Amino acid sequence: MSGSSSTASFGVRLDAAFGSKGHLCVGIDPHPYLVEAWGYTPDAEGARDFGLTVIEAVTASGRAGIVKPQVAFFEAHGSAGFRALEDVLAIARAAGLLVIGDAKRGDIGSTNDGYAAAWLRAGSPLEVDALTVTAFTGVGALSGLFDEAEAAGKGVFVLSATSNPESRTLQTARSDSGATVSRIVADEVAARNTDRTRLGDFGLVLGATKRLDEYGFTAESLRGLSTTPVLAPGFGFQGAEFSAIPHVFGPLAPDVIVAVSRSILEKGSRGTLGTAALADAITAEADALAEVIA
Numbered sequence: 001m002s003g004s005s006s007t008a009s010f011g012v013r014l015d016a017a018f019g020s021k022g023h024l025c026v027g028i029d030p031h032p033y034l035v036e037a038w039g040y041t042p043d044a045e046g047a048r049d050f051g052l053t054v055i056e057a058v059t060a061s062g063r064a065g066i067v068k069p070q071v072a073f074f075e076a077h078g079s080a081g082f083r084a085l086e087d088v089l090a091i092a093r094a095a096g097l098l099v100i101g102d103a104k105r106g107d108i109g110s111t112n113d114g115y116a117a118a119w120l121r122a123g124s125p126l127e128v129d130a131l132t133v134t135a136f137t138g139v140g141a142l143s144g145l146f147d148e149a150e151a152a153g154k155g156v157f158v159l160s161a162t163s164n165p166e167s168r169t170l171q172t173a174r175s176d177s178g179a180t181v182s183r184i185v186a187d188e189v190a191a192r193n194t195d196r197t198r199l200g201d202f203g204l205v206l207g208a209t210k211r212l213d214e215y216g217f218t219a220e221s222l223r224g225l226s227t228t229p230v231l232a233p234g235f236g237f238q239g240a241e242f243s244a245i246p247h248v249f250g251p252l253a254p255d256v257i258v259a260v261s262r263s264i265l266e267k268g269s270r271g272t273l274g275t276a277a278l279a280d281a282i283t284a285e286a287d288a289l290a291e292v293i294a
C-alpha cells in the first residue's frame with residue numbers, strides 16, 4: 001500500500017487489473033467518423049453515448065479492466081465535450097474499470113500542478129486513475145504532479161518512445177552522454193519507482209510499432225525498467241501485432257498494458273446488437289492477447 005492511507009497505489013491496482021482481467025486496455029476514442037458510423041450524433045452528446053457504449057461492452061465482455069478515453073475527441077466539443085467526458089470518466093470508474101486519461105498534458109512545474117489538480121485529485125470532475133503527460137519541459141518539471149499522483153494513489157504515463165513515425169528524429173536525438181531523449185525520459189521516470197518490488201506508479205508510453213533499440217534501449221536497460229509500467233499503443237490500425245510483443249518489449253512484455261482503439265471500435269454500433277458485437281470484438285482481442293501474455 002502506498003499513497004493515502006485508504007487508497008492502494010496505482011501500481012498495485014494495475015497489477016490487480018492484470019490479474020483479474022488481463023492486459024487489454026480498450027481505447028475510448030470517439031473519432032467523428034466512428035461516432036457517425038455508430039449512428040450517434042456528431043456532437044458532445046454523441047461522444048458521451050459512444051463512450052458509455054464502450055463501457056457497457058467492456059463490462060459485458062468482462063475481459064478488459066482498463067479503458068483509455070482519448071481526451072482530444074471530447075475536447076473538440078468545448079465545454080459540452082468536457083461535460084460528456086466527466087460522465088464517461090465517472091461511469092467507467094464506478095464500473096470498477098481503471099481509467100487512463102489520455103490527455104498528454106505537460107508544461108512548466110507550476111502549471112503541471114494545475115494539471116495534477118484537474119486530473120489526479122480525488123473528487124475533481126475529471127478525476128482519472130492515471131494520466132498521460134509529455135516531458136518536453138523536462139521530467140523534473142513533472143515532480144509536483146508525480147507527488148500529487150502518489151499521494152492520491154494515481155498513476156502517470158510519460159511519453160518516451162511514441163508510436164507515430166514522426167517521433168524518431170526528436171526522441172532518438174542524443175545528449176552529450178550518448179543517451180537518447182527516450183532513454184533519458186525513461187531512466188528519470190523509472191528512478192521514481194525504485195522503492196517497489198512490483199509495479200510502481202510512474203510509467204512510460206512505449207509504442208508497439210517501434211524497435212526500442214533504435215530509441216536507445218538495450219535489453220539490460222529494459223530489465224532496469226521492471227517496476228515501471230508500460231502503456232503500449234500502436235496495435236491494429238498503426239500496424240503492430242500482438243505476436244510482436246515479446247520481441248518489442250523483451251523482459252517487460254509480461255507487464256505491458258496493450259492499448260487498442262480503432263480496430264476494436266470499428267466493430268461496434270449503436271443499440272443492443274452493436275454493443276454485443278463490440279463486446280464480442282473485445283473478447284476476441286483479449287483471447288488473442290492471452291495467447292501472448294498469460
Ligand SMILES: O=c1ccn([C@@H]2O[C@H](COP(=O)(O)O)[C@@H](O)[C@H]2O)c(=O)[nH]1
Binds near residue numbers: 070161164263
Ligand atoms: O505514442 C502514442 C501515444 C498515444 N497514442 C494513443 O493511443 C490511441 C491509439 O489508437 P489506435 O486507434 O489503436 O491507433 C490513440 O488514442 C492515440 O492518441 C498512440 O497511438 N501513440
